[in-house]
Amino acid sequence: MTLPQALQRAANANPRIAAADRTIGMADGRREQANALPNPTLGVEIDNFASGQSGVVQGAETTLQLSQLIELGGKRDARVQAALGDYDAARWEREAARLELLSETTIAFVEALSVQRRIQLLDRQAAALEKLVPQMQRRVEAGASSPAEASRTQAAVGLARLERERARTALAVARRELAALMGMDRPDFAAVSGDFGRISRPAPFDAAVKAIEDNPQLMRWTAVRARRDAELLSARLKAVPDVTASVAWRYYGQTSDNALRLGASMPIPVLDRNRGGIREAQEAAQRTEAERAQNRLTLIAVVGKAHDSANGALQQVELLRRTVLPAARSALATIETGYGQGRFTLLEILDAYRTVADAELMEHDALASFHTAVATIEGLIGSPVTLARAR
Numbered sequence: 001m002t003l004p005q006a007l008q009r010a011a012n013a014n015p016r017i018a019a020a021d022r023t024i025g026m027a028d029g030r031r032e033q034a035n036a037l038p039n040p041t042l043g044v045e046i047d048n049f050a051s052g053q054s055g056v057v058q059g060a061e062t063t064l065q066l067s068q069l070i071e072l073g074g075k076r077d078a079r080v081q082a083a084l085g086d087y088d089a090a091r092w093e094r095e096a097a098r099l100e101l102l103s104e105t106t107i108a109f110v111e112a113l114s115v116q117r118r119i120q121l122l123d124r125q126a127a128a129l130e131k132l133v134p135q136m137q138r139r140v141e142a143g144a145s146s147p148a149e150a151s152r153t154q155a156a157v158g159l160a161r162l163e164r165e166r167a168r169t170a171l172a173v174a175r176r177e178l179a180a181l182m183g184m185d186r187p188d189f190a191a192v193s194g195d196f197g198r199i200s201r202p203a204p205f206d207a208a209v210k211a212i213e214d215n216p217q218l219m220r221w222t223a224v225r226a227r228r229d230a231e232l233l234s235a236r237l238k239a240v241p242d243v244t245a246s247v248a249w250r251y252y253g254q255t256s257d258n259a260l261r262l263g264a265s266m267p268i269p270v271l272d273r274n275r276g277g278i279r280e281a282q283e284a285a286q287r288t289e290a291e292r293a294q295n296r297l298t299l300i301a302v303v304g305k306a307h308d309s310a311n312g313a314l315q316q317v318e319l320l321r322r323t324v325l326p327a328a329r330s331a332l333a334t335i336e337t338g339y340g341q342g343r344f345t346l347l348e349i350l351d352a353y354r355t356v357a358d359a360e361l362m363e364h365d366a367l368a369s370f371h372t373a374v375a376t377i378e379g380l381i382g383s384p385v386t387l388a389r390a391r
Helices: 003-013 015-034 075-130 132-141 147-181 205-212 216-237 275-340 346-381
Strands: 041-047 061-070 243-252 257-265
Touching: 003 075, 003 147, 015 075, 061 257, 075 132, 075 147, 075 216, 075 346, 132 147, 147 346, 205 275, 205 346, 216 275, 275 346
Parallel strands: none
Antiparallel strands: 041 061, 061 243, 243 257
């Protein structure tokens, strides 16, 4: 399985995206409800009950009334604007969740690919050590080496195999974590494929900081500010009294007369002008900028850490490839040739093998750190998250 396939499956099947979609649907429902008008009220009243000699009710006055609350001052518009801001914020949160999922999937993919490559390195190292065993046996039989040296060679082979088994366990864990991000109970892929060895210098830190401004986590604060401004307007408009208008028909049972009644009522805003609610809404609106600034600093710190890690890993790989690995492999080749001629001891050849193995694993760890850091940066700045192909 390749990285693009893993990203596509995660975007299509991970329940985190489905939950974000439902959140948008909920916000859309609130937006629709905010635009609704108040329902009219229908009421019936019967007054002046009087029981006559015939045992029936006489002289009753029956009133059928229809009333409607009329919101004044633009309350409904402010409510709709608040719901629109909430809807836009939900959409940005969905995009942020998508980028976070893609970044996590890429990091999990890099981990699985890294462990696969580590197993390959350990296989090669174990095979190289295993070649020494029959050669050492022949030297022991010829009296050129002691049995202790043969045992030491077998111990080195056993340790290499142990490291390989530990890596296989780590691979099973990495595959399961990657499968979970793709919405699967268990992995349905045998291996992942990608170019682990290619590296390139990441973009300058200033460019990454500039790109962070377009991160959905920061863009959502524009929608949050719009929502809170609308909530502040709603809090101020709450002090504006609404009018309840009514129209009624009255029937007088004693005289059989009919009458039409018109009415209007409104609260008098003398005791409660919602000052506390207005102050709360003002503080919430002013808090938005501080929250966005804190969010921005957090993202910059994460990007800075990942950028430093990527550059540090890049320097390590370049140093290992330019000097350490060539020197270690050259020394190993020389010692291998001389060992067969009896010019080097077992300790010297085992030490040469260990030096090459350590250098290869250091390069491997630096590559893993580099790709993980790059995935973190790309996930935050919103650029495509892909592994580069080999040159």
